[in-house]
Amino acid sequence: MTILHIINKSPFEKNSLDTCLRLAKRGSAILLIEDGIYAAQKNTAVGNKLAAAAATHSLYALAPDLDARGIGKDKIIDGISLVDYDGFVQLTTETSGVQSWL
Amino acid sequence: MAVIKKFLYVNRKAPHGSIFALESLEVVLIGAAFDQDVALAFIDDGVYQLMRNQDTSGIGTKNFSATYKALGDYDISKIYVEKESLDLRGLSKDNLMPLTWEDEDDDWAEKDSIQVVSSTELAEIIDNQDVIFSF
Amino acid sequence: MKFGIMVSAGPYTHQASDTAYYFTEAALKNGHEIVRVFFYHDGVNNGTSLGVPPQDDRNITTRWSALAEKYDLDMVLCVAAAQRRGLLDENEAKRAGKDVSNMAAGFNISGLGQLIDAGIQADRLLVFGD
Secondary structure, eight states, X not given: OOOEEEEOSOTXXXXXXXXXXXXXXXXXXXEEOGGGGGGGBSSSTTHHHHHHHTTTSEEEEEHHHHHXXXXXXXGBOTTEEEEOHHHHHHHHHHSSOEEEEO | OOOOOEEEEEEOSOSSSSSHHHHHHHHHHHHGGGOOEEEEEEOGGGGGGGBTTOOOTTTTXXXXXXXXXXXXXXXXXXXXXXXXXXXHTTOOGGGBOOOEEEEGXXXXXXXXXXXXXXXXXXXXXXXXXXXXXXX | OEEEEEEOSOTTTSTHHHHHHHHHHHHHHTTOEEEEEEEXXXXXXXXXXXXXXXXXXXXXXXXXXXXXXHHTOOEEEEHHHHHHTTOOOHHHHHHTTOSOOOBOTTEEEEOTHHHHHHHHHOXXXXXXXX
């Protein structure tokens, strides 16, 4: 079992996404929350990084955070699954530990 | 017999500009008394915490950098520094304070605590932890 | 499953303590156990009884207090972080010679050992912060 990585920072402001992608072991899960969800959008300067990561990691985004920021589900990169808070809890039980890239 | 867990402290913020480095160190020192399997990782701006020659006398804050040198006395011998983070900042291990520990099983030989590791190696280490405190 | 929660950002300025709250609530609703919610760094400000947010906004502190009441949650503020930032229970206030204490219901002050202990007791430890 691998761990769950959580990113809560915008990829346009902080390096949390890049560092996470560098240090998240292949096969591990990555969850985007809070301002981290901006990385989940298609057609941005970081979109290709996430699209590439979808091939090697399980990607998730917290739906209430997308809704709050006006990011429609149709704007999300293919391969990113949406979860609510119950799904977030569920994810942490299915992985072996949690690292938050603050 | 209590289970020993793997604890990793992930330090990604520079010292002095914010309190995270100092308050992380405070957790590490308290945590050392709990006899768990402890390691520290310095990533991104966190590598600046280990710079030599820090002198805070001009900014009026506590110079806690010397405390890192005491970590060996607390039996903390695994200090990982990510090579990519050093490279990106034009740094090498020579720019960092020498940190050592004494190996009880090897006639108290003084050994280097800092291991400069690649991102691939560090990814493996992070993935193997039970508890990760990130700062 | 047993969870330990560390909150290291203050209320209102960052979303982290809101997310921590919703995660904790969801875990409890799903039948999991929360070993402890430990507030560190500016996170200790979640425990002030002196905050007066506008009526049309959430009250983060009373929301935590209500959750603690409902589920008998152990909510701990780090004593060193709290003292630095002016969060005092009655004992600490008396000891420091201050004439007010400002610890909201359900919050307790204790040492960093409680954070390590949460890591040892819990199956998963999550950090919510900035």
